[in-house]
Amino acid sequence: MHNNKDxxxxxENVTRVEGHGIIxxxxxxxxxxxxxxxxxxxxxxxxxxxxxxxxxEIAGITSRVCxxxxxxxxxxxxxxxxNAFGITISPQTEKFRKLLMHAENxxxxxxxxxxxxxxxxxxxxxxxxxxxxxxxxTKIVTRLHGLGNEMSALIGGRTTHPITSILGGFTKLxxxxxxxxxxxxxxxxxxxxxxxxxxxxxxxTKIPIFTRETEYISLxxxxxxxxLNGNLYSSDNGFYSNTVYRNVMxxxxxxxxxxxxxxxxxxxxxxxxxxxxxxxxxxxxPLALKVAEKLELKAPCHNPFMNSVxxxxxxxxxxxxxxxxxxxxxxEGIQKEHLKDIYNRADSAIKAGEGIGIVExxxxxxxxxxxxxEKGLVIEANCVIPTNMNHWNIxxxxxxxIPELLKQGKTKEEIQLTCEMNVRAYDPCISCSVHEMRLVxxxxx
Amino acid sequence: MAKPKxxxxxxxxxxxxxxxxxxxxxxxxxxxxxxxxxEWQEGLSEKSGGNYxxxxxxxxxxxxxxxxxxxxxxxxxxxxxxxGACAHTGGINCxxxxxxxxxxxxxxxxxxxxxxxxxxxxxxxRPLSAVIKINATVPGCPINKNELVEAVKCLLLGKAFRxxxxxxxxxxxxxxxxxxxxxxxxxxxxITRAGCEAACPSMNKECNGCRGWIDDPNQNAAKDILExxxxxxxxxxxxxxxxxSYIKEGE
Numbered sequence: 252m253h254n255n256k257d258x259x260x261x262x263e264n265v266t267r268v269e270g271h272g273i274i275x276x277x278x279x280x281x282x283x284x285x286x287x288x289x290x291x292x293x294x295x296x297x298x299x300x301x302x303x304x305x306x307x308e309i310a311g312i313t314s315r316v317c318x319x320x321x322x323x324x325x326x327x328x329x330x331x332x333x334n335a336f337g338i339t340i341s342p343q344t345e346k347f348r349k350l351l352m353h354a355e356n357x358x359x360x361x362x363x364x365x366x367x368x369x370x371x372x373x374x375x376x377x378x379x380x381x382x383x384x385x386x387x388x389t390k391i392v393t394r395l396h397g398l399g400n401e402m403s404a405l406i407g408g409r410t411t412h413p414i415t416s417i418l419g420g421f422t423k424l425x426x427x428x429x430x431x432x433x434x435x436x437x438x439x440x441x442x443x444x445x446x447x448x449x450x451x452x453x454x455x456t457k458i459p460i461f462t463r464e465t466e467y468i469s470l471x472x473x474x475x476x477x478x479l480n481g482n483l484y485s486s487d488n489g490f491y492s493n494t495v496y497r498n499v500m501x502x503x504x505x506x507x508x509x510x511x512x513x514x515x516x517x518x519x520x521x522x523x524x525x526x527x528x529x530x531x532x533x534x535x536x537p538l539a540l541k542v543a544e545k546l547e548l549k550a551p552c553h554n555p556f557m558n559s560v561x562x563x564x565x566x567x568x569x570x571x572x573x574x575x576x577x578x579x580x581x582x583e584g585i586q587k588e589h590l591k592d593i594y595n596r597a598d599s600a601i602k603a604g605e606g607i608g609i610v611e612x613x614x615x616x617x618x619x620x621x622x623x624x625e626k627g628l629v630i631e632a633n634c635v636i637p638t639n640m641n642h643w644n645i646x647x648x649x650x651x652x653i654p655e656l657l658k659q660g661k662t663k664e665e666i667q668l669t670c671e672m673n674v675r676a677y678d679p680c681i682s683c684s685v686h687e688m689r690l691v692x693x694x695x696x
Numbered sequence: 697m698a699k700p701k702x703x704x705x706x707x708x709x710x711x712x713x714x715x716x717x718x719x720x721x722x723x724x725x726x727x728x729x730x731x732x733x734x735e736w737q738e739g740l741s742e743k744s745g746g747n748y749x750x751x752x753x754x755x756x757x758x759x760x761x762x763x764x765x766x767x768x769x770x771x772x773x774x775x776x777x778x779x780g781a782c783a784h785t786g787g788i789n790c791x792x793x794x795x796x797x798x799x800x801x802x803x804x805x806x807x808x809x810x811x812x813x814x815x816x817x818x819x820x821x822r823p824l825s826a827v828i829k830i831n832a833t834v835p836g837c838p839i840n841k842n843e844l845v846e847a848v849k850c851l852l853l854g855k856a857f858r859x860x861x862x863x864x865x866x867x868x869x870x871x872x873x874x875x876x877x878x879x880x881x882x883x884x885x886x887i888t889r890a891g892c893e894a895a896c897p898s899m900n901k902e903c904n905g906c907r908g909w910i911d912d913p914n915q916n917a918a919k920d921i922l923e924x925x926x927x928x929x930x931x932x933x934x935x936x937x938x939x940x941s942y943i944k945e946g947e
Binding site: 304362 | 706708709710711712713714715716718719721722733758787788789791792795799800801803804805808811812813814815818821837838879881895896899900901904935938
């Protein structure tokens, strides 16, 4: 018999997550005496970087908060600046932006569920081991990941840190032929996608069973599965106006972390695919709903480990919605604009003021908020990142999870792995979460 | 023959350059076949601890702790490749270097700055070359993944890896792109090192200088272009600071 009454678990740094995070646990006489999820990642002070920079540089700077969700940051940033200057975008631009967001969601979810989480479910150490053992499956996964990237590059000009998307429009759009080819590739990718779903269905029993009800926050749009537009929505409290986001986030600092934490009306809240699924499942495309049924995810689900399953379901939504969007664009015919007019749209709208941009990125809600002077230079900036929102929820999960695992008689190794899996389920992007900007004396009128 | 041991490390950055390695997609399987990826915190569970044939490092150094870690990697790695603007020039991370570290802490964390352990050893962001000797650089934000593969190949074969020493304008002209200066857009193509295949200007977006200066930038030629179009040299200089703000101590 193993003794699980006394143990110390110190994981520095949790692997297969983006950035640096530490799990620190101590158990004495069967009681948890210490349980901390710590973020030692070094702060990058983006607020200092954007101060005094021009409006047309800001999305390009803040997209560098995160290479994995650079499209989301870029888009949230543009929305904030457009909101400040009162720039409206055309329905066509809206569609291309949404395609770009889908491409990133698709790519990032594949990366997380299949490169980073799948090894846990297969009892392997890394995707390299998976690649050696299951070469056919690995080929499917790299093909799908590649398609997500190809779509990002087709619309955004490259896979990471988009080029073409600027304030008010796109500097270059794909041709109708390229879009039609992409539509066909998306359709064809469903075979690969179904293979992934089959695989996960077989491995579903490896996902830990754990329940902790929390508050789920996401954007919500009553007619569409919200990623680009919508209002803040809480599973506990309903809708909030986007302008009061600070009162929902309530950011605070703790000594053991450079990342700021958040909470709303409960001890913590969760954002990301599971939160979106819980809040917005009724607006998912039919294919995604079918996959949800197959993988037995029902809203509301209070098992955070199911976030990865919700991500797989969202991949179906992104593929299907993209196919529809491309068809709509092709049916309407691509409207071309003169390059000078696109660049002029922001140049002619510069004014002092403040704007907020909120989108849903793979890991959850993302908020950008800037204040500009009359020359269009940034005075102050704030950015609230989904991983920050989830840090405190991870902390509370671990506090409930570890005593349960002890009661089940789990070994130290099993407890460590389950805790790491809990962290990984959130798909944390820790570099993002210590980007650190801060709102200083911003008055809302 | 044992496969060469390759380790991938991330300092302070967005992790977008390491992501380009994942973005090799099917080609990554060939890479895994040719080299042994022994350490990669974001991709693997194992930690191997040393004796690398090649250490690939992204990101800037922004704490004392990172500087020490970097020196340790240098001691145990035969070849160090700096990838991406953050590692190469300090990149975006150095944009706030005109503000003191203490002031930045206070701007971002206010009165809480004192109590956060992880902020105590913060230093001004700097490129890897400010801390250790680098054997090769793959510039850009993000890197051109083909260039990284080329660099790894060259270095494993014992050949020197050389970056193009001509400006982005050359690659742009080869692609027969229109010139953005014609639209009165200030583009950094004339002074920025090529190798990105003119990624941005080919998309009708100006070059942002992410690959840093060419060796002997013909600043006069750049001035001539600006004069021809009636544009301001200050605009160009200011734009160039986006990825090239790092100034060596004492300069």
